[in-house]
Amino acid sequence: MVAVFFTYVFLVARMDVGGGSFNNFLRVIMIKISSRFGRATYESEKPTLREVVEEAASNGANLSGANLSWAKLSGANLSWANLYGANLFRANLYGANLFRADLYGANLYGAKLFRANLSGAKLSGADLSGANLSGANLSRANLSRANLSDADLSGANLSDADLSGANLSDADLSDADLSRANLFRANLFKANLSDANLSGARINWNSHAIIAELLRQAAGDSVSRRMVVGLVAVSIDWCWSQFSAIEHDERAWAIATLTRYVQPGDGAPDILTANVKREESC
DSSP: OOOOOOEEEEHHHHEETTTTTTEEEEEEEEEEEBBBSEEEEEEEOOOSSSHHHHHHHHHOOBBTTTOHHHHTTOBBBTTTBOOOBOOOOOOOOOBOTTTTOBOTTOOTTTOOOOTBOTOOOOTTTTTTOOOOOOBBBBBTTTTTTOOTTOOOOOBBBBBTTTTTTOOOOOOOOOOOTTTTBBTTBBBOOOOBBBBBBBOOBBTTTHHHHHHHHHHHHHHTTTTTHHHHHHHHHTTTTTOOHHHHOOOOOTTHHHHHHHHHOOOOOOOOHHHHHHHHHHHHHO
């Protein structure tokens, strides 16, 4: 079955006729938001779609599956809104307040979420590919299994966010705050993590991008250490077994640097977990 999404505006003209002449002319504008199930989820006489959606959110209306593609909702207050599975394709949500909003499985492809507040929002399984989330607040947001490929997350606050299993390939995470974020099994292929804050983050130990950035931040101006960073970054066809077999003057430094990010049950390679055990026994 093909799901059809549509939002439409009802223009209702009502004229009172008396004595052969028009006595009154009244136009009522009714905006109805329809869902993918072909039923109206909310309707209002507010003059703009933004005001209708804000009213619906404040009233606790169920906007699950609502079609809001290309909607102009910049600065809208949609905190706690139920937008489960909503279609927000290329919507403009610049500076919008989506605090703890339910956007599970929502379509936010290409959406403008620059400086939006998505703190604590439920975005598990959502499509945010190509979205502009630069400077957005996504602290404590649930982004598990979300598609963030090619998204702009530069300078975004992702502290304590759940990004487990998320697709972050080709995403721009430069200067992002990923402190204590869960990146377990996240796909970061070709992601830009330049100067991202990864303190306390749960690392995907199969990600060359993360490992290279952790080492780069610790390398300083040392040429020999930066050479190790470059090797990790370009050797995307290598696994831990190949890296572990390399004899290099900075081998001990690299292992010690990465060991600091190891957490229980995070799937860290044996060469790092063994070093953790050695440090604990000292």
